[in-house]
Amino acid sequence: MKQEMIYFQNSTEGQELLHTPGGVRDTYGIECARKLKLERDVHDVMKSYGFRDIETPTFEYFDIFSKERGTVQSKEMFKFFDRGNNTLVLRPDVTPSIARCVAKYQKEEEMQIRLCYTGNTFVNTGKYKGKLQEVTQVGAELFNDGTSDADAEMIAMVVECLLKSGLKEFQLEVGHADIFRGLVEEAGFNAYETEELRRLIVSKNFFGVEDLLDKMTVSDSLKEIFIKLPELLDNLGACAEFVRARTKSERVLCALDRLVKVDEILEIYGFSAYITIDLSMLSQYSYYTGIIFRAYTYGSGEALATGGRYDGLVGQFGKDAEAIGLAIVVDQLMLALTRQNLFEEYTLGGTILLYPQNLRQKAVQLAEEYRRQGQSVQMLRKSSRKPYEQYKEYAKRMQADTILYLEKEEELLVFDTASGKEEHKAL
Secondary structure: OHHHHHHHHHHHOOHHHHOOOOOOOOOOHHHHHHHHHHHHHHHHHHHHOOOEEOOOOOEEEHHHHOHHHOOOOHHHOOEEEOOOOOEEEEOOOOHHHHHHHHHHHOOOOOOOEEEEEEEEEEOOOOOOOOOOOEEEEEEEEEEOOOOHHHHHHHHHHHHHHHHHHOOOOOEEEEEEHHHHHHHHHHHOOOHHHHHHHHHHHHOOOHHHHHHHHHOOOOOHHHHHHHHHHHHOOOOHHHHHHHHHOOOOOHHHHHHHHHHHHHHHHHHHHOOHHHEEEOOOOOOOOOOOOOEEEEEEEOOEEEEEEEEEEOOOOHHHHOOOOOEEEEEEEHHHHHHHHHHOOOOOOOOOOOEEEEEOHHHHHHHHHHHHHHHHOOOOEEEEEOOOOOOHHHHHHHHHHOOOOEEEEEEEOOEEEEEEOOOOOEEEEEO
C-alpha cells in the first residue's frame, strides 16, 4: 500500500505545470506550420507594397502606451517593474512603439516611411472572457503621407492580404473617426454623455441610443442622424447627403468628403465588392483621427484586421507626421480559415535518415548533401534494441515523407510513408 501511494505521488508530480495560464495557448504541429506560413504570406503582400521590416521590444515603458496616447486602459496592461522601479508593460499595441521609433530614428525624414512587422501583443482582458490575451499580428504603418490615396492603398492592401490567406468571403467596414466626434461636439454633449452614447453605439444598442437621446437636449436633426447612423451603409452618396442636410459641423462634412474620395479610389483597385462604408463605426483607439476600418467574416465574431489614420500620435513623441496603419490579427484569421475549411491539405513532410552507429560518418555526409539540395533531413541513429518497423511507425506519426535507412555503406532502403512502398537504392 505504501509503495502504491509513492507511485501515485510521483506520477502526478509536476502535472500542474503542464497547463498554460488563462488567455494564452500552445501552437504546435500542423497548426503551427500553417500559422507561420500564413504570417509569411501576409508579410509578402506587405513587402510587395514597398514596406520594410522593423522589430520593436516586447516590453516598453508604461508611458509609451498610457491613456494619454490613446491605447488600452491601464488595467488591461500586463505591468511589472525593472530594478530602477520603472513601470514596464508588455506591449498591448505595436503602433505606439513604431511611432516612437520613427520619431527617434527618422525625425528629419519628410517623405514616405513604410514599415511592417510581425509580433505579439498582450492585453489583460481577464481569463473568464474567453479571449486570447496574447495574439499575433502582422501589420504595416505608413508615415508622412496624409492623402486619400494612402488611405485607399492601405485598405486595398488589407483586402489583398486576406485574399492571399485563402479567405474568400469577408467584408471590410470603413468609417471615419471624426463623424462621431464632430456630431457630439456639435450637439454639445459632455464627457459622460459622450461616453455613454459611444458605449451604446459600440454595443449596437440603438434602442438604447434613442432612449438616451430622448433624455438629452439635442436638436431633432442631430438626433435623427444618431438614430439613423447604423442604417447608413449601402449607397454612400445618398447616406452622405442625408447627413450633410442635417449637420453644420465642418469636421463631419470633411469626414464625409474624405470617405467619398477614398471610396472612389478603391473602385480603381477593383475591391469595391469587399468594402462597406459604415458611418456609425467608432474607433477602437482614441488616437485615430481619420479613416478607420475593420474586417469581418462569417464564423468569427472578432475582427480579422483593424486599422486607421492617426495623424497626431507621432507628434506625441516629438515628430509631426501624418500616419495610417493596419494590423492583420493572425489568430482570428486562423480561426476563420479553419471554421470555413479553407486550409489546403498540409503535411509537415521531410526526410528521416536512419543509420547504424558504424555508418555515422557516411550518414553525416549524406545529410549534408541532401540539405544542400534544399531538403529537410532529420538524422536518427538506429538503436539495436528497436526494430526497423518501430521507426516506420514513428515516421508516419511525425508526418515525414520518407525514411532513408542506411543499411550498408553504399545502399539505402527507401521507405515512402504515404504509399508504404520500399525500394533499395544504390549510392
